[in-house]
Amino acid sequence: MPSTSSSGTSTGSASLNAQGALSLAPMGITGVDPLDPTGLIKRNVLLADLEVKIPMWGPGPVPLDSPHILDLILIQGAAVIHTESKTVTAPPPPFPTEHVLTIDSLIMQSLSGPVQLYYVVTDSFGGRSELEPKRTLTIDQNNPELVDPAQHLEFVVPPSPAVDETYLLNNDPVAFHLLPYTGRSDGDKIHLYLSNAANPPVAGPDYIYELVLSGDPLIVYLPADKFRGLINGAAFIFYRIFDRAGNFSVRSAGLPFQLALIPLPGPRPLPEIYPPERYSDALINREDARAGIYVRINGYTDWAPGDQVRVYWKDRPAPLQDVLGFPTDVPIDWSVLRGPLTDPLAPETVPVRYEIIRGSLPPFPSFAIPVDVNLTIAGQDHANAPALLNQDLPLAQVWGLVSNTKNVVNHDDNPAGARARVLLYQDPQPGQIVRFYWNGIGPVASYTVQPGDVEGQLVFSTVIPWAVMEGFIHPALPVYYTTSNGVNDQQADNTFVTVNTGTLIQFPAPVLNHTLVGGAGYLSCCSKPEVFFGVHWHVTADPLFELNDVIRFFWEGYDNNNWSPPVIVESMFAENGAFNNSADLANGLNFVVAPYEDKVVPMKDFGTAKAWYQVRRGGALIGESLPRRIRVDLNYSSGGYCKAGDVVSCSNTGVATRVSSE
Template sequence: MPEAKSAATGFPSRNEETPKALKEPHVPDALPLLADESAYVIPRSAQSQDLRVEVVELWGGSGTLDPGEITTVEFYWDDEAKPVDTRTVMAPYGSEIIPFFGFIPALKLGVSGPHQVRYVVELVSGNPTELSHPISVNIDKEGPNQAQPWVKLKFPAEVERDGVTDAYLAVNGDRVVATVEHWSDIRLEDVVEAYWERLPFRDLDPVASVEIEQMHKDGAPVELIFEGEDIRRNGNGEFTAYYHLIDRAGNTGLRSDRALVRVNLTASPITLPAPRVPQADDGLVDLEDARSPGGVYMLIDRVLDLEDGDVISPFWNMIPLPVIVFDASLTWPQRVAIDWSILSAGGFEVTPGTVLARYTWRRGIGTARPSDPRFVPVDLTVAGPVNPGNPDPINNRLEQVTIKGVTGDNIITGADAGRPVRAVVPLYADPRPGQELELMWAAHPTPVDTHTVQTGEREGDEVEFFIPWAIVEPVGNAVVQAYYWTFNGVNRQRAPDTPINVNVIPIIGLARPEFPDVTYDGGPSSGFINCSHLPWLGVRVRIPGDPVRLAMGDKIELSWVGHAGATNNAPVIPETVEVFPHTLTAEEALNGYIFVVPFDPYVKLPGLIKPAEGSDSPRNGCAVVGYRLIKAQGGVGKSGERLLPISLIRVNQPPCLGED
């Protein structure tokens, strides 16, 4: 260690503001100083590499340096004359260089025991400060108790005499407490790790541990707690219990003397195998699994050595499920349902993730012991909006598809024949490239067309499908359903059905309408509606029943067109053009249905037609009557038309309008 030097000639003022002793260095790898320590402990993990030392407070005088002047910092180990590391910094500089660091070579750390670290700052060449205050570090390479084995564990007299029994655990909180006699160099944060080892000897993980606190140094017993569950898990027989002493530097002492302990307990499960999730056998639980009969479930296989009253508590994603209380009637494997609210908890409809599935076993007041874990990937995401009705595949938040028939939306007729039928739907929110929309048609087993979302497509863009005519035509006349699936590569969901009326084969053979009020007896009013029929009460038109062509739910549209003359070639009276709809009941389809056509204007206006002065034409007006059948299950037909002459004209009297 060099002696402190006087200021060099020519630098009298600059050294005056430099303190004579600088702040001690800092060693980042050192453990915090405890009350029973006189030096900072360097843990074993830091003893095999160079030890970083930091100057944490800027020395004085740096502000007076000229640009380009060099300051040297030398780091010293113990009382050695030469520095173990030298670092330089060029002016100008300030607090931005803090912490300023150097290293103690790993070779120096090979000598155990306390050491001192200092540094010297030479502001400019030949102008060193005094040595800094030192920091003491302890290179601790020796375990507690001078690294010698210590005495065996002391167990309660009853355990040493009778072993560990059910009765003992029942009255002692389901645990066995053993003590360790204090060792001579006991220190704060020393750790005692205890082992419970079946004979013959084998290496195990520690089952009990205690960290030394001040109360132990003050005389409190050092106790190791062997929990009943740990004892049960290892079964019955003869065991040795021992411990290792470990100091806070990481030094582990030799094994203590062994204590022999006998265990004589009611048999209990030793292994708790992980539950099985059959739906995850393909690597993933998805919406298809959730929709399958019975939904998602986990299976708990037989657990050996159970006693009546033992409790098995299943968990899914840390959510408790209904417990299973064992009795002799229990069958294996036990099936535990994972309902939708539990399966979807955790946001798996938005982001895929992994779930921990496991169960615990508990007997009496003992601590619950967990099974081996089962990690289950879950992905419930979809293309399009999340379905509030999940796991139902039909999402009412998806827009329905529209079939663009030539004659109207969601109607396909012979006018569409021979070419693909177009279908459209607005694209859902937040579309992702690569997602697919698959159009389904009627009972066709596979998609009839598919659209793959492209980069740049946005919500609301029109998605277009085409249905080949060869697939449409076999439907004939029927109402079929069209919908589409969305697919994100993992899960599918579908839009609601759109009913499509397919009428590509006309219905023929429909009977013409009948007029129950009209007589055909050859008399002067034969075939006419005239005043004798009281037409102001309305004119009846009957649709004949037809058990072959008509059915409940079919729609009849009666067409009535009045003409200002005796034939359908006469001008149409616009006010009399009307369609009267009616949906048939089962009885009406079989026996027929009667429309009553209102008098005004439908009967009145054609009934007032008469010859002009000096002419005999037109003799009267008429109505042309027919109907259209729209089948509830698809199909359209038209009846033949009938001409109904109408006259309200009376000789030498005003027309009959129901007013007299």
């Protein structure tokens, strides 16, 4: 007889096992635990036809041979209850992995107790191969029953007078006596129901307790925290008995008791970042971390002494803290805010939540809020973060633009100023800014990282103005810089600079030879004499002047009303700026800031200007005057500004109007 492989292809002569029988494998029964020796069929499985899966045996029928007959047989005792048959022919089509046969649910529901199921395959010779051992199945449709429908549970330790916090603390889990019932078997489960109603509607169980063996004591246990779902006052506990097959008893009568628990924490409000200014820009950064970040819990109902709170920042727990009242503020330490040092820094939105802890009860969580955090920096981080001072950053150097000596600034650098230089920090990114501070003042200069800049590259700041450096006589004046990525700053350690810029003699401020207009004193179109041909200044005589002293006159203009940098106009006038004779010493010297369009007009829109002079004797700076500050308004009320050749009409308050122009 020809035979087939598992793919249905002919392989030649028949191949039987040594006993001349087919090789049969155990069957699978849907809904029945294959490891259960009793083969218990649960009640819900009986509601549908019983599905039996029989693996394909070997060898199967081959072409030109008669088919095999598969018989699924159900017996009880020695009686055959039912047989399902199937004819299996040779390929094609190929043999299935398994054959599925069913037994009608009505047949199964008509039975009770143990039955056996097996299958037989009759081959093309008429030989029978029978599955051994037979599979035992158990059909149980008998409900467990209460001896008395009025029976109920009884406390093993009766509460007196009520189930309160002390009772639950000393009796967790709470034990109950269960009265005997009919139909008891191994694996019975007691479904427990708690309610404030004497006759509650049908609902799912609050807890399920299993009696593993039918000989176990009739004691059931209920975790103490299950009582917390009830309202204080009158309460009841009920039960039903379920067997392993899913059969169940009626619900018992209710065991009445009084409940007097401390109410559980009520609704938890969302956490808040406190103080509010820490989050006013909708971002937590390192400056906020240095100032101190707190998560505020504003309160919840049914607070109880001994409550504690734990805040989670991106699921990183802050230290546990007692709740002594409301609001409760929980500090967020840097380690919690930053997280593991191995985690790379990046802008992120993190969840922030908290839990209320009460004794051994499960935590009572709040909902989370999203918090935007950016702790990134320009440059390497350091062990003392989030402190602003980062001693791992390279130190700066300061070089006077004229004196040209490392970390030295003196009068030779007036008015050129100085520059700072520094080796770039780790991983510089374009757009990051290095800002320099002079004796704690600043920024007085800066450098913006450019594309292509690399760590260790020497970069140079913008000019540190002389105005910043003047007036110091100091052997070790501190200069430092900060790095900024637009969100967070770091500060390098101080570089100490030898500075000698103190004025030896202070001279009076130069005198403006024009009238000023208005209460604020503006140099305007109505000033006399007219300013169109230059602004005239006078350096008054002073007994400290000596013959051949050289006066250098300075003028600076600003496009704002408070003499704040940057300077938009600057000039130095040295012509005829020396005391050449006794007449000069007696009368003083005059200077003119000109031309008008270049030196004065840029400040026309409510700008400001400053004038002062230096005194040099034998080439050395020996003194400097006080500055004279003026405000500038060269605009007409009708628009435009005044120019040489304009005929100007001025009101009593100094408002200028153009009458005509050339």
